[in-house]
Amino acid sequence: MAYTYDPQNIFAKILRGEIPNDTVLDTEYSLAFRDIQPQAPSHVLVIPKGPYVSYDHFAAEASDAEIVDFTRAISEVCKAEGLALPVGEGFRMIANAGAHGVQDVPHLHVHILGGRPMGRMVSQQA
Numbered sequence: 869m870a871y872t873y874d875p876q877n878i879f880a881k882i883l884r885g886e887i888p889n890d891t892v893l894d895t896e897y898s899l900a901f902r903d904i905q906p907q908a909p910s911h912v913l914v915i916p917k918g919p920y921v922s923y924d925h926f927a928a929e930a931s932d933a934e935i936v937d938f939t940r941a942i943s944e945v946c947k948a949e950g951l952a953l954p955v956g957e958g959f960r961m962i963a964n965a966g967a968h969g970v971q972d973v974p975h976l977h978v979h980i981l982g983g984r985p986m987g988r989m990v991s992q993q994a
């Protein structure tokens with residue numbers, strides 16, 4: 869079954885310039901900006917500019933150029949935020965998808981969180 873992308877989602881509006889954002893990095897195929905409700909001293913969202921719902925959608929259908937750009941954008945953000953190893957102390961990277969992933973915004977975004985110990989990955993038991 870095909871993925872359905874909602875062009876009215878909030879990140880699509882950010883990409884169209886209809887809503888402001890605090891940009892960290894802007895590349896040909898990706899945009900990184902600060903989360904409006906940060907959960908850590910450093911909380912940046914990295915999104916592809918293309919209409920992809922989730923990471924699995926992006927990984928399956930994005931072009932090689934988009935995938936390379938997005939991956940490198942994540943690396944650049946981690947470096948720019950001072951989180952990347954070996955200089956920084958590390959980070960948590962999260963990509964929620966769908967209902968069970970508790971994804972609120974249906975445009976692929978990777979959360980990069982750091983600046984403090986992030987705790988165990990999942991608190992509830994399986």
Ligand code: 5GP
Pocket residue numbers: 878887889890901902903904905906963964970971972973974
């Ligand atoms: P999700 O639960 O979909 O993985 O995370 C969505 C994230 O988007 C949340 O952390 C939320 O704070 C952030 N967010 C929602 N609306 C906006 C917005 O208008 N601007 C920014 N910068 N972040 C937003």
